[in-house]
Amino acid sequence: MPRLDVDTVMSAIDQLLIGAMDEGQMQAAAETMRQLFNGSKACFAGIGPNPEDWAAYATDPDAALQERCFGDLAPDFVEMGDALRGIPLGSVYRDHDVFGAEALRSSRVWQEWMRPQDMYGGMACRLAKKEQAFWFFDVQRGRHQEGFDAQDAALLEKLYPVLRRVVELRRHIGRVVIQRDEARGALDRIAMGITILDQDMRITYANEGADEILSDPDGAVGLHQGRLYARQPADQRQLRHLVEGALRSAQDPLASVRASMILHGEDGSHSLSACAMPAPPSPDSAGKVLIALRRLETAANLVACARQLFDLTDTEAKFASALASGSSLTEAAEAQGVRISTARTHLARIFQKTNTRQQSQLVSLLRSAALPLRPR
Numbered sequence: 001m002p003r004l005d006v007d008t009v010m011s012a013i014d015q016l017l018i019g020a021m022d023e024g025q026m027q028a029a030a031e032t033m034r035q036l037f038n039g040s041k042a043c044f045a046g047i048g049p050n051p052e053d054w055a056a057y058a059t060d061p062d063a064a065l066q067e068r069c070f071g072d073l074a075p076d077f078v079e080m081g082d083a084l085r086g087i088p089l090g091s092v093y094r095d096h097d098v099f100g101a102e103a104l105r106s107s108r109v110w111q112e113w114m115r116p117q118d119m120y121g122g123m124a125c126r127l128a129k130k131e132q133a134f135w136f137f138d139v140q141r142g143r144h145q146e147g148f149d150a151q152d153a154a155l156l157e158k159l160y161p162v163l164r165r166v167v168e169l170r171r172h173i174g175r176v177v178i179q180r181d182e183a184r185g186a187l188d189r190i191a192m193g194i195t196i197l198d199q200d201m202r203i204t205y206a207n208e209g210a211d212e213i214l215s216d217p218d219g220a221v222g223l224h225q226g227r228l229y230a231r232q233p234a235d236q237r238q239l240r241h242l243v244e245g246a247l248r249s250a251q252d253p254l255a256s257v258r259a260s261m262i263l264h265g266e267d268g269s270h271s272l273s274a275c276a277m278p279a280p281p282s283p284d285s286a287g288k289v290l291i292a293l294r295r296l297e298t299a300a301n302l303v304a305c306a307r308q309l310f311d312l313t314d315t316e317a318k319f320a321s322a323l324a325s326g327s328s329l330t331e332a333a334e335a336q337g338v339r340i341s342t343a344r345t346h347l348a349r350i351f352q353k354t355n356t357r358q359q360s361q362l363v364s365l366l367r368s369a370a371l372p373l374r375p376r
Contacts, residue, residue: 009155012036013162019057020169026057029166033139034059037152040118040142044167047081048133055135069113076109085134087126090160092153095122118142123152125160127167135167193272193293196279199247201227201240204288213272213293220263220272221293228291235263242276246289250278263293271295306366310353319346323359324366 012032019029026044034042046055056069069077080099087093095104104110110119119140127135137156141147193210197203203226206214214223221230221239230236238261245257263272272293279288302324306317315336322332333343347359356362 008036009159013159016162016166020166021173023057023170023173026170027059030057031059033137037123037139037148037155038141038145039139040120040145041140043138044127044135044163044170045138046133046135047077048131049078050133053133073109073113076107080107080109081134084126084136085129085132089126089129089164090157092123092125092156094148095124114140121145121147123148123156125156125163127160127164128171135171137163192295193291195228195291195293196288197228197243197291198288199243201229201243203228210293213295218265220265221274230263231266232264235261239263239274242274243289243291246276246278247287302366310350312350312353316346316350316353319343320350320354320362320366324363329359 012035015025015032016029019026030042030044034040041059043056043058045057046053048054054074083098084093087098099107114120117140120143122138122140124136124138127137129135139148139156193213194205194207195203195210196205203223213219214221214228219231220235221228223229228239230239242258242261245255245259248255249257249259259277260273260275263274265271272295275292277290279290302321303314303317306312306320307314310320312320318336319332322335323329327335329343329347330340333340336343338346350362351357354362354365356365
């Protein structure tokens with residue numbers, strides 16, 4: 001191979017580390033390695049007995065061939081992988097030495113996948129392993145190129161610590177991304193707004209519920225230049241105090257601070273409850289506050305919830321729902337077409353079944369009774 005200068009090698013290492021932190025740059029990292037070894041193809045790949053073990057970041061990927069790699073050719077790749085498990089991590093090997101030139105050229109993998117991509121001679125090393133699964137880096141040369149020599153192998157051996165670190169970071173970040181996406185998916189299912197903001201009220205995360213609340217032009221809160229604000233000036237002052245109190249409680253858990261408030265829309269409607277607390281601990285959560293926002297309105301399925309949760313009859317559930325919606329007992333009686341004395345009898349039974357004593361307690365209980373899950 002031609003002698004490489006230090007800058008070229010260091011530039012390749014920089015691209016590898018960028019790929020480690022950003023999956024979208026892994027293909028560019030593979031391309032950099034292909035050029036470094038003057039190859040026809042290069043690939044970082046994970047292989048193992050289970051589909052979740054599989055991954056591939058290759059130069060100039062052919063979509064149809066890539067699909068076959070994870071499809072009908074997968075058993076052949078797994079079988080080839082069995083022959084590589086005994087090779088120590090970091091040891092450079094050549095395809096022909098491991099599989100034998102004749103056996104490799106007669107395999108389906110070479111005939112139907114490698115040859116169409118001009119992969120006529122490969123050099124590789126295993127980078128990391130976990131039980132039966134492992135990662136490797138592979139670089140190929142084309143039909144009309146010379147094979148890899150001792151200098152190529154020596155360079156790959158020297159790059160092994162960097163390549164191994166790239167794969168370890170990629171695997172770790174991949175797990176974090178999965179966990180993050182699972183957590184965000186769960187938060188998006190909650191029928192309330194969840195936001196995380198810094199001490200300047202700048203929002204760094206908002207779930208679907210928060211996006212809907214913040215985009216409501218008549219709502220109690222909004223978004224201005226990336227910052228959360230309350231539409232009523234008095235609410236804005238209290239909201240800021242709420243955030244400051246949550247930040248203080250993160251430093252002093254025994255501090256007595258206000259944790260919740262009611263926010264009002266411009267016309268007095270579209271009210272929200274806001275509950276603030278320090279953001280869950282993480283490397284990026286220092287100095288941040290989580291705020292849960294919930295509309296103060298009766299859920300559409302409150303009648304069904306009241307029946308299921310408190311074993312109310314249909315009539316009792318309708319009375320309870322009407323009261324929770326703001327109707328008086330007289331108005332609820334008129335809506336149901338019954339006398340006020342009958343309404344009081346229903347109310348007494350509702351009190352008994354819900355273990356409440358006052359209408360205000362009942363309304364508070366029913367408003368919080370509906371399961372806070374968003375319909376899909």
